[in-house]
Amino acid sequence: MSGLLRAGAAELAGRIATGEVSAREVTAAHLDQIAGVDDRIKAFLYVDGTRALAAADAVDAKRAAGEELGPLAGVPLAMKDIFTMKGAPTTCGSRILEGWVPPYNSTITDKLLAAGVVVLGKTNMDEFAMGSSTENSGFFTTHNPWDNSKIPGGSGGGSAAALASFEAPLAIGTDTGGSIRQPASVTGTVGVKPTYGATSRYGVVAMASSLDTPGPCARTVLDAALLHQVIAGWDPRDATSINAPVPDVVAAARHADVAGMKIGVVREFGGDGYAPGVEQRFAEALAVLEGLGAEVVEVSCPHFDYALGAYYLIMPSEVSSNLARFDAMRYGLRVGDDGVNSVEEVMNLTRGAGFGAEAKRRIIIGTYALSSGYYDAYYGSAQKVRTLITRDFDAAFAQVDVLVSPTTPTTAFTIGERADDPLAMYKADLCTIPSNLAGNCAASIPCGLADGLPVGFQVMAPALADDRLYRVGAALEAELTSRWGGGLLDQLAESPSGAYLNVGGVR
Amino acid sequence: MALTPADVARLGELARVRLTEEELVHLAPQLDVILASVARVAEVAGADVPPTSHALPLTNVFREDVVTESLAADAVLAGAPSVEDGRFRVPRILGEEA
Numbered sequence: 001m002s003g004l005l006r007a008g009a010a011e012l013a014g015r016i017a018t019g020e021v022s023a024r025e026v027t028a029a030h031l032d033q034i035a036g037v038d039d040r041i042k043a044f045l046y047v048d049g050t051r052a053l054a055a056a057d058a059v060d061a062k063r064a065a066g067e068e069l070g071p072l073a074g075v076p077l078a079m080k081d082i083f084t085m086k087g088a089p090t091t092c093g094s095r096i097l098e099g100w101v102p103p104y105n106s107t108i109t110d111k112l113l114a115a116g117v118v119v120l121g122k123t124n125m126d127e128f129a130m131g132s133s134t135e136n137s138g139f140f141t142t143h144n145p146w147d148n149s150k151i152p153g154g155s156g157g158g159s160a161a162a163l164a165s166f167e168a169p170l171a172i173g174t175d176t177g178g179s180i181r182q183p184a185s186v187t188g189t190v191g192v193k194p195t196y197g198a199t200s201r202y203g204v205v206a207m208a209s210s211l212d213t214p215g216p217c218a219r220t221v222l223d224a225a226l227l228h229q230v231i232a233g234w235d236p237r238d239a240t241s242i243n244a245p246v247p248d249v250v251a252a253a254r255h256a257d258v259a260g261m262k263i264g265v266v267r268e269f270g271g272d273g274y275a276p277g278v279e280q281r282f283a284e285a286l287a288v289l290e291g292l293g294a295e296v297v298e299v300s301c302p303h304f305d306y307a308l309g310a311y312y313l314i315m316p317s318e319v320s321s322n323l324a325r326f327d328a329m330r331y332g333l334r335v336g337d338d339g340v341n342s343v344e345e346v347m348n349l350t351r352g353a354g355f356g357a358e359a360k361r362r363i364i365i366g367t368y369a370l371s372s373g374y375y376d377a378y379y380g381s382a383q384k385v386r387t388l389i390t391r392d393f394d395a396a397f398a399q400v401d402v403l404v405s406p407t408t409p410t411t412a413f414t415i416g417e418r419a420d421d422p423l424a425m426y427k428a429d430l431c432t433i434p435s436n437l438a439g440n441c442a443a444s445i446p447c448g449l450a451d452g453l454p455v456g457f458q459v460m461a462p463a464l465a466d467d468r469l470y471r472v473g474a475a476l477e478a479e480l481t482s483r484w485g486g487g488l489l490d491q492l493a494e495s496p497s498g499a500y501l502n503v504g505g506v507r
Numbered sequence: 508m509a510l511t512p513a514d515v516a517r518l519g520e521l522a523r524v525r526l527t528e529e530e531l532v533h534l535a536p537q538l539d540v541i542l543a544s545v546a547r548v549a550e551v552a553g554a555d556v557p558p559t560s561h562a563l564p565l566t567n568v569f570r571e572d573v574v575t576e577s578l579a580a581d582a583v584l585a586g587a588p589s590v591e592d593g594r595f596r597v598p599r600i601l602g603e604e605a
Contacts, residue, residue, distance in 0.1 A: 103582035196562045210561045241567040309545040329597050334588035343598045352525030367522045381548040383558030439562025
């Protein structure tokens with residue numbers, strides 16, 4: 001059984017396709033793992049074993065009937081609770097949506113179901129994807145599988161923790177400022193933010209619409225590529241979807257060759273505030289890529305220093321507008337409807353009771369930044385910085401094929417450590433935010449441990465050049481895996497601190 | 508620039524979020540720190556820099572003008588906090604004096 005849990009998605013799909021193992025057995029093994037360890041990890045808000053097993057049976061029946069199976073048919077997946085799926089509660093980690101069951105599927109949900117991917121359940125997240133630790137979830141905090149006293153990253157901490165605890169081989173997330181990449185970094189998993197507009201936002205509860213980007217999460221680069229290929233593509237139901245072919249990310253992941261590639265190190269992302277262990281692993285990964293024939297140069301992106309400020313004006317402004325839909329009228333919580341209170345009062349009371357502290361902070365900041373008299377100084381200036389950051393990227397990508405940096409300045413911090421210091425929490429996204437502002441693609445790949453906790457290596461590529469992320473990621477992964485004698489998560493599975501996951505021993 | 512708890516309460520009412528006394532006292536200094544930090548953007552936002560509101564240069568995206576199926580009314584109403592006669596029931600929308 002631990003063999004099924006340790007296997008990657010590509011391997012599982014292959015074994016299911018040949019009939020060596022049934023999709024039902026694979027799904028049952030993962031449901032058992034969730035039952036066994038999720039009381040410690042708390043990755044899932046909702047698990048539906050009946051639905052998952054029925055989906056697995058459908059794949060087995062198709063195979064028995066001789067029908068062709070897709071490349072991920074029968075593989076289980078953990079879905080961030082921000083994607084709508086008919087019949088499954090969708091809360092976005094918020095009490096204001098508790099119990100809401102969406103009447104429609106997100107486009108990505110439809111694509112996953114059509115591909116025969118088995119959705120195990122919905123994963124925990126910071127409320128409306130606002131946070132870097134899952135501590136802002138309205139329900140509970142998810143724990144890092146490497147050390148249960150540490151945060152799993154956020155907002156998609158549930159999806160990342162489900163991968164790292166072998167509860168699921170695949171997951172999906174959304175990345176607005178780093179919510180796929182930072183959790184991947186601190187859990188030793190792979191997370192990709194595709195080019196903005198390359199993955200549909202239809203049916204994904206909106207946080208900041210000009211930044212939100214759904215993307216794949218997995219334990220290997222190839223698995224992420226296979227999932228990327230399933231979920232990406234033009235969607236006429238999303239007006240900001242790009243009508244362009246999806247680059248062949250799977251071929252890029254299999255190609256895994258960086259010889260002759262030019263890699264730019266972002267000078268601004270290092271030094272003060274960066275953990276020495278993180279910088280050390282990052283430098284070693286660079287040396288690995290150089291050894292594989294890549295040319296490494298230093299590149300300056302001077303306006304990246306202003307990205308955090310621009311982001312924390314643009315994002316809350318969009319949040320304050322997007323979250324206006326939670327008005328207690330059409331869905332979700334309603335408080336104070338006593339027959340006397342006016343509709344405005346009911347909205348006030350409902351939103352006061354239903355939103356958590358971070359949602360309120362961001363709504364207030366956005367309301368302030370957009371108010372007359374402050375608009376030009378705050379929101380207007382932030383939009384100009386967005387232009388400057390895009391220009392920095394353009395200039396850099398004229399010189400190099402990809403840019404690289406640590407994914408996040410530190411390893412996983414302790415639960416509670418930054419809970420009452422919003423600015424310290426925001427700094428977890430220092431290196432990931434620029435790609436959201438400019439809309440280009442980026443990924444986080446595990447590059448080792450510092451003080452026993454995972455470190456992520458970020459690769460950034462131009463818009464619609466997502467295949468480059470996979471080329472670099474797969475090359476780095478292949479070389480490191482061969483040096484380590486296995487993946488980073490194999491080290492957790494085999495170590496005493498990972499014994500509680502029950503996936504040790506010979507695969 | 509110091510934001511007072513009263514300022515935060517006013518912003519909360521504009522955004523239709525009722526905040527408790529305790530929340531106001533807690534939020535005001537936090538928001539001050541955040542706003543002071545993000546205000547740095549003004550340092551480089553020169554008059555000659557055009558603003559970017561969106562990463563994609565898309566304008567006026569239209570779909571085909573064809574009728575497609577929409578969600579069934581009862582499926583949508585199933586998620587509503589209150590329903591009456593096949594419609595959303597809402598609290599009173601007019602003031603006492605109306």
